Structure formats: C-alpha cells, structure tokens
Amino acid sequence: MSTTRSSRRLGEDEDNACWLEPRTEGSRQLRDLLEVDCLPGGPTISEVPLARSHGRLSAGIAAFLILIAAAVRLLSVGGSQATDRFSSNAAALRDEFSALELELESLEPKGPYILIDTAENRLYLKQGEKILLDAVCSTGSGRRLRAAGRSWSFDTPKGHFRILSKEDDPIWVKPDWAFLEEGKPVPTREEDRVEKGVLGEHALGFGDGYFIHGTLYTRLLGQNVTHGCIRLGREDLDYLNQTVPLNAEVYIY
Amino acid sequence: MRWALLFSGLLAVAPNSLGLDRERTAQQLRYRLELAAGSLPYLLITPGSTVIFVKGLQVKRLPIREATGLGHGKSRASQVETMMPVAPVRKIILRADEPRFDSTRVAPDEAVSVDDMPKSFLVELRDGSLFYVRSGAWHGVSYWFREKILQLRLTWSYLGVILTGNLDASLIQLEMDGSWARRLFWTLQKGSGVIY
Numbered sequence: 001m002s003t004t005r006s007s008r009r010l011g012e013d014e015d016n017a018c019w020l021e022p023r024t025e026g027s028r029q030l031r032d033l034l035e036v037d038c039l040p041g042g043p044t045i046s047e048v049p050l051a052r053s054h055g056r057l058s059a060g061i062a063a064f065l066i067l068i069a070a071a072v073r074l075l076s077v078g079g080s081q082a083t084d085r086f087s088s089n090a091a092a093l094r095d096e097f098s099a100l101e102l103e104l105e106s107l108e109p110k111g112p113y114i115l116i117d118t119a120e121n122r123l124y125l126k127q128g129e130k131i132l133l134d135a136v137c138s139t140g141s142g143r144r145l146r147a148a149g150r151s152w153s154f155d156t157p158k159g160h161f162r163i164l165s166k167e168d169d170p171i172w173v174k175p176d177w178a179f180l181e182e183g184k185p186v187p188t189r190e191e192d193r194v195e196k197g198v199l200g201e202h203a204l205g206f207g208d209g210y211f212i213h214g215t216l217y218t219r220l221l222g223q224n225v226t227h228g229c230i231r232l233g234r235e236d237l238d239y240l241n242q243t244v245p246l247n248a249e250v251y252i253y
Numbered sequence: 254m255r256w257a258l259l260f261s262g263l264l265a266v267a268p269n270s271l272g273l274d275r276e277r278t279a280q281q282l283r284y285r286l287e288l289a290a291g292s293l294p295y296l297l298i299t300p301g302s303t304v305i306f307v308k309g310l311q312v313k314r315l316p317i318r319e320a321t322g323l324g325h326g327k328s329r330a331s332q333v334e335t336m337m338p339v340a341p342v343r344k345i346i347l348r349a350d351e352p353r354f355d356s357t358r359v360a361p362d363e364a365v366s367v368d369d370m371p372k373s374f375l376v377e378l379r380d381g382s383l384f385y386v387r388s389g390a391w392h393g394v395s396y397w398f399r400e401k402i403l404q405l406r407l408t409w410s411y412l413g414v415i416l417t418g419n420l421d422a423s424l425i426q427l428e429m430d431g432s433w434a435r436r437l438f439w440t441l442q443k444g445s446g447v448i449y
Contacts, residue, residue: 033419093275100282107289107309115312119367119439142365158442159292160308169331188323224364253294253440 015179037159113164114212114240121222123212123232124229125240132243135236136222138215147180154227161206161250166241170203170213171196177227200234202241206250212240264370266352277328281448284330285309288446295446296437298323298384298427305440313440315433316388322425323449333445337406338371338438339399363446370435373400375407378447381414381422383407386438425449 112132115124118139125133140156172195179186187193200214214233215221232240266294281297288295289309297304300320305313372388376444385407387400407424414422429437 090275093279096279097275097282100286102277103286104282104289104309109310117313121435141345141363143347143363145347147348158294158307158440161292224366249308251310251312253305253307253312 003112010090109249111248112243112244113251114244116156116226116250116252118158118252121224123230123236123240125243133236133239135232135240137212137236138221138226138231140226140228141224143196145177145181147177148186150176156208156226156228156230156252157208157210158252161210161252162246163204163244163246163250164207165205166244166246167203167205168241169201170199170211172199175209200232200237202237204241204244261299280328284328284446284448288330288448291446293442293445294440296441296448298425298447298449299302301411303427303429303433303437313436315429315437317427317429317433319428320425322423324423328448329380329382330446330448331380331382333376333441333443334379335377335443336405336438336441337377338376339373339382339403340371341397342371343369343413347407367435367439370438372431372434374434374438375410376447377410381417381419382425382449383414383422384425384427384447384449386427386429386434388434389428390431423449 063190112125115126116122116137116139117124121137123133123135123137123141124131124133141154143154145152145154173190174193174195176186198216199211200216203211203213205211210229212230212232214234214237217231218233221231221233265274285297285306286309289306292308294305295306297306298317298320300317300323303315304311305315333351345363345365347363372390372392373385376384376386378384382421385404391397411422411424
C-alpha cells in the first residue's frame with residue numbers, strides 16, 4: 001500500500017523524488033526495505049527531509065571511503081603478512097630502543113660532574129639533573145703564540161675529561177711560552193720557573209697540563225682570557241674542590 | 254565531519270611512515286652511542302634544534318628557525334671535514350718580539366670570543382654532505398656579498414660531490430638566530446660527529 005502511494009507520489013512529483021526512482025523489481029524491493037524506516041502515516045520515502053537522505057548518502061560514501069582507506073593501508077604493507085611483519089619489526093625496534101636507551105643511560109655520570117660552557121664562560125657543577133653550582137669562569141683566549149720556531153694555541157680543549165689531580169696551594173711551574181710571551185728568555189734552572197700564589201688556593205687537574213684553578217684577576221672572570229686553563233673565583237673554587245672527588249667527569253663544550 | 258576525520262586519520266597515519274620514524278630514531282640512538290665512544294662533542298641535528306652531546310650527555314640545545322634538506326628516511330652520521338665561515342674568523346697571533354701583556358693578565362680585546370664567530374658558514378662532512386648555516390638577518394652589503402660568495406661555493410661543492418657519484422650526499426640548510434649560529438660554529442671543530 002505504501003509502495004503504491006510512494007510510487008504514485010514519486011511519479012507525481014519528479015522534482016522532489018528521491019534518487020531511488022523505482023524502475024525494476026529489485027529496486028522496488030530496495031525501496032520497500034527503505035520505507036520500513038518510515039512510520040505509518042509518516043512521511044514516505046519521497047517526504048523524508050532532504051538532509052536525512054543526504055546524511056544517508058554521506059554515511060554511505062564515508063563507509064565506502066573507509067573501506068578504500070583500509071584496503072590502501074593493508075596494500076601499503078603488502079597484506080596481512082606484511083602487517084604481521086610490521087608488528088614484529090615494531091616490537092624488535094621497541095626492544096632495541098629500550099636497550100639503546102639503557103646503554104646511553106649507563107654512560108651518564110653517577111656522582112657530581114662538571115660542565116664547562118666555553119662560549120658563555122660558565123661552569124656548572126651538577127649531580128643528576130640538580131645544579132649544585134653555577135659559576136662564572138674564564139676559559140681559553142684562542143690566541144696563538146709563535147716564538148723560537150715553535151707555536152702554541154691558547155684554547156680550552158673541548159670534550160670529555162676526568163679530574164686526575166687535586167692540589168692545595170698550587171705552585172705554578174711556568175712553561176716556556178709564559179716567558180716567551182713576555183719577551184723574556186726561557187730560564188735554564190727549574191727554580192726560576194716557579195711562581196707562587198697566581199693559581200689561587202686549589203688546582204684540579206684534568207690532563208695535559210690543564211687545570212681548574214683560582215685567579216688574582218677576578219675582574220676578568222666571564223671572559224676568554226686564559227691560556228687554556230679554567231679560572232674560577234675563590235668561593236666557587238673552594239666549593240668545587242670540596243664537592244668534586246678525584247675521577248669526577250668533566251664535560252667541556 | 255567525524256567520518257572525514259576518521260578517513261583522513263586512516264590515510265595520514267600510514268603504518269610504514271610510523272615504522273620509518275621509529276627506525277630513524279633507533280638509528281640516531283645507535284649513532285649517539287657510537288659517537289659517545291669518542292671524547293669530542295658531537296651534534297644531533299633535528300628540524301627544530303641542534304643538540305650538543307659530550308660522551309652521550311646532552312649539554313646544550315641550540316634552536317633552529319628553519320631547516321631544509323633534512324631527510325625523512327634513514328638517519329645518517331658523519332664527521333666535520335672543513336668549516337668555511339662567511340668571513341675569516343679573527344685570529345690573534347702574538348710574537349715573542351712584541352710582548353704587550355704578561356702571561357697572567359690578558360686584556361679581553363686580545364682574546365677570541367664567541368662574538369667573533371660567523372653568523373653564516375658552510376660545513377663539509379666527510380660523507381660529502383654539506384650544511385649551510387645562516388642567520389637570515391640583514392648585516393649590510395658587504396656581508397650580503399660575502400654570503401652570496403659562500404652560497405656559490407656551496408653550490409659548486411655540492412655539484413662536485415654529485416659529479417663524483419656520491420648521490421647520497423645531502424645539502425642541508427639551517428636558518429638560526431645569529432647568536433645560536435655563532436655558538437654552533439664555536440662548538441664545531443674538525444672531527445666533530447654530526448648526526449642528521
């Protein structure tokens with residue numbers, strides 16, 4: 001009955017007709033199925049608001065697109081076998097990730113360590129993420145010295161080092177360049193090289209003749225003025241010397 | 254809308270791209286470990302920043318304004334071969350016959366600091382890849398002219414690399430704030446590891 005009514009009304013009003021124009025038996029059955037949604041006495045298929053029919057249309061298209069997307073996704077990895085392979089690869093990568101991160105974590109210093117930023121002339125003493133000391137320091141001047149057929153560059157070396165020695169009231173045994181730089185002859189006697197008090201109260205050696213030490217010229221702290229050593233103010237040096245054990249790691253960059 | 258989002262989501266998160274990202278990150282970790290065996294500082298260059306590591310420890314991060322040419326495929330690592338600044342870096346060479354300061358009192362103007370470093374420079378890596386770092390700001394006609402010369406040199410070097418058959422070589426451009434570019438130049442030295 002509703003079929004007849006619907007057919008009639010569809011035929012009567014072509015402009016408002018739904019896109020499901022019944023022409024064959026199959027399509028009629030389909031339309032009958034669709035009309036089940038309509039309440040008795042309610043709107044027929046042709047009376048269903050346009051928005052609702054569009055909603056069905058959108059849902060149908062969206063479902064179709066999702067099917068295509070799913071197919072594309074599966075095809076992009078070459079089907080279910082590839083999906084399995086991807087899952088197993090992902091699991092293997094996750095495991096490797098964890099292993100690599102653990103290995104990198106094992107490289108992190110366990111005790112207090114020193115960071116020296118030569119661009120900013122700052123020294124940080126840290127333990128884990130905690131900053132124990134943030135101090136202004138002086139680092140290498142970057143100058144070059146050419147004298148007596150030899151050359152020196154006064155840079156602070158960058159990289160990874162360890163505190164190899166700790167000395168109180170250090171004495172500076174002046175190297176050749178210290179004399180040549182001042183235009184003085186290099187002494188032949190060792191005692192003529194000794195100078196007291198210029199390195200402050202402590203000196204922490206980190207290899208190749210480089211030290212973290214004190215200075216008489218605190219006004220130059222924060223500037224690149226040294227011959228490669230790291231100069232610190234008195235209080236900062238005291239704290240560093242008390243806190244840092246031998247073999248502590250030093251990172252210079 | 255929900256359908257559209259779902260649909261776009263299905264297409265956007267393709268499983269193989271996720272795999273590549275994971276593989277890339279894993280490769281970067283491998284390189285970080287490998288370079289941590291040495292003692293020199295090394296860099297990890299990502300689209301957003303340059304991270305400086307020493308012995309596996311992250312010590313500094315320098316922001317990048319824009320990066321072009323960084324691959325999305327496998328990560329790579331190499332070492333700095335040469336560095337070409339846009340203008341020669343200030344050098345202070347002292348001679349024994351012209352002493353001006355004693356060995357413990359050096360005047361600041363007799364030193365080379367990070368402010369003397371260039372804001373634009375070219376880095377050649379051992380694998381043939383090239384990095385061009387620029388600040389993108391206006392520093393006068395002379396600087397602009399020097400930058401153009403550096404860019405020509407970059408093009409010439411890259412062509413040379415390609416012509417030798419090294420098709421894997423990358424050409425990467427990093428735009429950074431001038432002060433960050435200077436700090437990057439300050440940190441780099443011949444032999445520094447670079448992961449990109």
